[in-house]
Amino acid sequence: MTPRKKRIVTALSIVMGMAVSAGLILTAFEKNLLYFYSPSQIVAGEAPAARAFRVGGLVQEGSVERDPQSLKVSFVLSDTLQNVTVNYEGILPDLFREGQGIVANGKLDQNGIFQASEVLAKHDENYMPPEVMDALAKAGADIPHEYKAVE
Amino acid sequence: MIPEIGQLALVLALVIALVQTVLPIAGAQFHIHNWMLLARPTARLQLFFMLIAFFSLVWSFIDHDFSVAYVANNSNSLLPIHYRISAVWGAHEGSLLLWALILSLWTVAVSIFSQRLPLAFIARVIGVMGSVSIGFLLFMLLTSNPFDRLVPMPVDGGDLNPLLQDPGLIIHPPMLYMGYVGFSVAFGFAIAALLGGNLDTSWARWSRPWTIMAWVFLTIGIALGSWWAYYELGWGGWWFWDPVENASFMPWLIGTALIHSLAATEKRDVFKNWTVLLAISAFALSLLGTFLVRSGVLTSVHAFASDPTRGVFILVLLGIYIGGSLSLYAWRAPGTLTSGKFSLFSRETFLLFNSVFLVVAMLTVLLGTLYPLVTEALNMGKLSVGAPYFNAVFIPLMLPIVFLIGIGSIVRWRNDKLDRVIKPLIWLLLVSIIAAVIIGLIFVDSALLKTITGIAAASWIILTSLSAVRARLKNRKNKLVALANLPRGFYGMTIAHIGFAVCIIGITITSNHSVDIHERMAAGDSIEFAGYRFTLDSIREVNGPNYKATEASVSVTKDNVPVTVLNTQKRIYAVRNMPMTEAGIDSGLTRDLYASLGEPLDAQAWSIRLYHKPFVNWIWLGAVLMALGGLFAASDRRYRLSVKKPQTITASDNSVIVK
Numbered sequence: 067m068t069p070r071k072k073r074i075v076t077a078l079s080i081v082m083g084m085a086v087s088a089g090l091i092l093t094a095f096e097k098n099l100l101y102f103y104s105p106s107q108i109v110a111g112e113a114p115a116a117r118a119f120r121v122g123g124l125v126q127e128g129s130v131e132r133d134p135q136s137l138k139v140s141f142v143l144s145d146t147l148q149n150v151t152v153n154y155e156g157i158l159p160d161l162f163r164e165g166q167g168i169v170a171n172g173k174l175d176q177n178g179i180f181q182a183s184e185v186l187a188k189h190d191e192n193y194m195p196p197e198v199m200d201a202l203a204k205a206g207a208d209i210p211h212e213y214k215a216v217e
Numbered sequence: 218m219i220p221e222i223g224q225l226a227l228v229l230a231l232v233i234a235l236v237q238t239v240l241p242i243a244g245a246q247f248h249i250h251n252w253m254l255l256a257r258p259t260a261r262l263q264l265f266f267m268l269i270a271f272f273s274l275v276w277s278f279i280d281h282d283f284s285v286a287y288v289a290n291n292s293n294s295l296l297p298i299h300y301r302i303s304a305v306w307g308a309h310e311g312s313l314l315l316w317a318l319i320l321s322l323w324t325v326a327v328s329i330f331s332q333r334l335p336l337a338f339i340a341r342v343i344g345v346m347g348s349v350s351i352g353f354l355l356f357m358l359l360t361s362n363p364f365d366r367l368v369p370m371p372v373d374g375g376d377l378n379p380l381l382q383d384p385g386l387i388i389h390p391p392m393l394y395m396g397y398v399g400f401s402v403a404f405g406f407a408i409a410a411l412l413g414g415n416l417d418t419s420w421a422r423w424s425r426p427w428t429i430m431a432w433v434f435l436t437i438g439i440a441l442g443s444w445w446a447y448y449e450l451g452w453g454g455w456w457f458w459d460p461v462e463n464a465s466f467m468p469w470l471i472g473t474a475l476i477h478s479l480a481a482t483e484k485r486d487v488f489k490n491w492t493v494l495l496a497i498s499a500f501a502l503s504l505l506g507t508f509l510v511r512s513g514v515l516t517s518v519h520a521f522a523s524d525p526t527r528g529v530f531i532l533v534l535l536g537i538y539i540g541g542s543l544s545l546y547a548w549r550a551p552g553t554l555t556s557g558k559f560s561l562f563s564r565e566t567f568l569l570f571n572s573v574f575l576v577v578a579m580l581t582v583l584l585g586t587l588y589p590l591v592t593e594a595l596n597m598g599k600l601s602v603g604a605p606y607f608n609a610v611f612i613p614l615m616l617p618i619v620f621l622i623g624i625g626s627i628v629r630w631r632n633d634k635l636d637r638v639i640k641p642l643i644w645l646l647l648v649s650i651i652a653a654v655i656i657g658l659i660f661v662d663s664a665l666l667k668t669i670t671g672i673a674a675a676s677w678i679i680l681t682s683l684s685a686v687r688a689r690l691k692n693r694k695n696k697l698v699a700l701a702n703l704p705r706g707f708y709g710m711t712i713a714h715i716g717f718a719v720c721i722i723g724i725t726i727t728s729n730h731s732v733d734i735h736e737r738m739a740a741g742d743s744i745e746f747a748g749y750r751f752t753l754d755s756i757r758e759v760n761g762p763n764y765k766a767t768e769a770s771v772s773v774t775k776d777n778v779p780v781t782v783l784n785t786q787k788r789i790y791a792v793r794n795m796p797m798t799e800a801g802i803d804s805g806l807t808r809d810l811y812a813s814l815g816e817p818l819d820a821q822a823w824s825i826r827l828y829h830k831p832f833v834n835w836i837w838l839g840a841v842l843m844a845l846g847g848l849f850a851a852s853d854r855r856y857r858l859s860v861k862k863p864q865t866i867t868a869s870d871n872s873v874i875v876k
Contacts, residue, residue: 076561091581091610095588098606102599120601137735137815137824157735157815157824160451160787160796171603 100171104204109148113174121150121180122169130164143170154182161187220285223273224364230266231354233259237347241340245413253340257328260343263350264321271318274305274363283374286367287311293376293792295763303387304377309527310363312390316507317353319391319398320346327402327427334423341409342402349401352534360527376763376792385445393438393465397503399431400468403475404500407493408542411549416493421483424496426851428479432472433847439465440840451798451813453733453828455836458607463586464506470579471499474572481568485630486557488569490550495572497546501539502579508535509586560632567625574618581610619674619721622714623681627688645684649676664729671725675718682714709850716842723835733828739821747829749810750774754782756823764788769823771801771812783812809833
C-alpha cells in the first residue's frame with residue numbers, strides 16, 4: 067500500500083470505530099433513561115407498561131402496610147388527585163415516613179400496582195424531590211409550607 | 218466585629234486580585250518590567266487577606282456567632298468543635314471561601330517554587346490565576362456572602378447536616394478542592410504559554426509536576442468521597458454514578474489524559490495543541506463541577522445548596538473562562554510548530570489513543586450527567602439516567618485503555634518495531650488470561666466471564682509494568698543498584714499503573730461477588746450468611762452530644778470461632794430531627810463484613826442489612842497507590858534540576874528515552 071492509501075485506511079477505520087461506539091453508547095443510553103411519571107399520569111395510562119420508570123408523590127397517611135413475617139411493604143403514593151399503590155421488598159430509606167415526598171424506581175404490573183426496585187427519600191426532612199413538587203403543583207395541590215424545593 | 222473584618226478582607230482580596238491580574242499580564246504583553254514584578258507580591262498579599270477572611274469565619278463558628286447567617290444555618294451550640302471547624306466548608310458559601318483560599322494557596326505555591334522561570338511567563342500564570350480569583354470573589358460577595366448577618370440573631374443554630382458530621386467529611390472537601398483548583402495551575406500555565414506564544418517542551422516540563430499534584434489531590438479526594446459514601450450512607454455501595462460524583466470524576470478522567478499527554482509533549486515535543494486543549498478542559502470541567510454541585514440544578518443527595526441566581530452567575534463565569542480560553546486557543550494554536558516526529562508504532566501513538574479513549578469516556582459520563590438537565594430545561598420531560606447506562610458504556614471503554622496501558626509501557630518512544638515486542642506481548646497476554654482463568658475456576662462460582670476479564674486486565678497491567686522494569690534493568694551488572702537508581706518518574710508511573718490494576722481487582726470482585734441480605738431480627742436471633750454466623754446480641758439506647766441513637770451489636774462467628782462484633786447505630790439528630798445510619802464494619806484485606814440497622818418493625822424486631830463484600834478495600838488501596846505514584850512522579854529530580862541546568866537535563870533525558 068502507498069502511504070496515501072495507508073492513511074485513508076487508517077482514517078476510515080477510525081471513523082468507523084467512532085460510529086460503531088457512538089451507536090452502542092446511544093443505544094445503551096436510550097435503554098437506561100428513566101422517565102418520571104406522576105400518579106395522575108399513571109392513572110391516565112400515560113406510563114409505559116413494560117419499561118422501568120420513576121414515580122413520585124407523597125406517602126399517604128395510614129397507607130403503609132408491612133408484612134409481619136418479611137420485609138415486604140406496601141404504601142400509597144399520591145399527588146393529591148390520584149393514587150398509585152407501590153409494593154416494595156427491602157429496607158426503606160431513613161427518611162421514609164408517611165406524609166413525606168419520595169421517589170420510587172420500578173415497573174407497573176398488570177394490576178396497575180407499581181413494583182418498586184428502589185425507594186428514594188432525601189436526606190432532609192424539609193426537602194421535597196423537585197419532581198414530586200412539580201407533580202403536586204400540576205395537580206393543583208397546596209404544597210405544605212414547610213416543604214421547600216430548595217434548601 | 219470579626220465577621221466584618223472577614224468581609225473587609227474579602228473585598229481587599231478582590232481589589233488585590235484585580236491588580237494581580239491586570240498589571241502582570243499587561244506588563245508581560247508590553248514588556249513593562251516593574252508591572253511584571255508585581256505578580257509575586259500581589260499573590261502573597263491576596264493570600265494574606267484570604268487567610269484573614271477564612272479564619273474570621275472559622276472563629277465565628279468556634280465562637281458560636283449565630284448572628285452570622287451562615288453559622289446559624291450550619292452550626293449549633295451542641296456541635297463538637299471539630300465539626301464546627303469542618304462546618305466552615307459544610308455548605309455553599311463556606312465551600313466557596315475554601316475554594317478561593319485554596320486557589321490563593323496554589324498561586325502562592327507557584328510563585329515560590331517557580332523562582333527560576335522567566336518572569337514574563339510567571340507573571341502571566343499568576344495573572345491568569347488572579348482572574349479566576351476575581352470571578353470567585355465576585356461570586357461570593359455578590360451572591361453568596363458567608364459573612365451576611367442574620368437579624369434578629371437566633372438563640373441557637375440549625376446544626377450541620379448530620380450526613381456531614383463525620384471524620385471523612387472533614388478532609389474530603391479540602392482534598393477534592395485542592396484537586397479541582399489545582400487544575401487552575403495547569404490552566405494558568407497553558408494560557409500563559411498561549412499568550413506568550415512559547416508553547417514548547419519547557420512549558421510542558423514546568424507544568425507537569427503541578428498538574429500531577431492536582432491529579433494526586435483529586436484522586437485522594439474522590440477516593441475519600443467514595444469511602445465515605447460506603448460507610449456513611451449505609452447502603453454498602455461505594456460509587457453511585459451520582460451527578461456530583463460524576464462532576465468530580467470528569468476532571469479526573471481528563472486530568473489523567475492530561476498528565477500522559479504532557480509527558481509526551483515534554484519528552485517528544487508532540488501533541489502540544491491537544492495537551493493545551495486538555496488543560497483547558499480539565500479546568501473547565503472543574504468549574505462545571507462546582508456549577509453542578511452548587512447551583513442546585515441536580516437532584517442529588519449532595520445538592521444541599523440551591524439558588525438559581527447563583528447558577529446563572531456561575532454559568533456566566535463558566536462562559537467567560539471557557540469561551541475566553543477557547544477563543545485564545547483558536548487564535549494561537551494554529552501557529553504552534555511541532556518538531557517531534559513519530560511513526561505509527563510508537564509510544565506516542567498509544568498515549569494519544571489512550572487519551573482519546575479517556576476523553577470519550579469523559580464524554581459518555583458528561584452525556585449521562587447533563588442530558589436530564591437539558592431535557593428538563595427544554596421541557597421535554599423529567600428523566601434520569603440510571604447507573605446501568607454508565608456501567609454498560611464505561612466498563613467496555615476501559616478495556617481498550619487497559620490494553621493500551623500494557624502496550625504503551627513496553628513500546629519505545631518515536632519508533633519501534635512490531636517484531637521486537639510482539640512475542641513478549643503475546644506471552645504476557647496469554648499468562649494474564651491463563652492466570653485469570655485459573656483464579657476464576659478455583660475461587661468463583663458465578664459471573665465467571667466478568668471476573669476473569671477483570672482479573673486478566675489487572676494482571677496484564679501488572680505484568681507489562683514489571684516487564685518494563687525488567688527491560689530497564691537488562692544489561693546492568695548490579696540490578697539492585699540499577700533498580701534504586703531508576704528515575705522517580707518511572708517509579709511513579711509503575712506504582713500508579715499497578716494501583717490502577719489493584720483498583721480493577723477490587724471493583725471486579727466487589728461488584729460481582731458481594732452478597733447481602735435484609736433480615737428481620739430481634740435480640741437473640743441469629744442467621745447463617747456467607748459462611749459466617751451473625752447473631753444480634755443486643756439492642757440498646759445510647760446518647761451522643763447532639764443525637765440519640767439505637768445501637769445494635771451483632772456478633773460474628775465462623776465455625777464457632779468469634780470473628781468480630783459489629784456495632785451499628787440508628788441516630789436521630791435532635792436539631793434537624795433527622796435519622797442517620799452508622800454502619801458497623803469489620804474491614805480486612807480480602808473482605809469486609811458490614812452490618813447496618815434498618816428500621817424498627819415492632820417492639821422487639823428491627824430490619825437489618827448484612828453484607829459480605831470481598832476485596833472492597835482494594836478499590837481505595839488502588840487509589841492510594843495511584844496517588845503515591847503521582848507523588849513519586851511529581852518529585853522526580855528533573856523538575857528540580859531542569860530549572861538550574863536545562864542543557865544537561867535535556868541531554869540525559871534523551872539518553873533515557875533512546876535506551
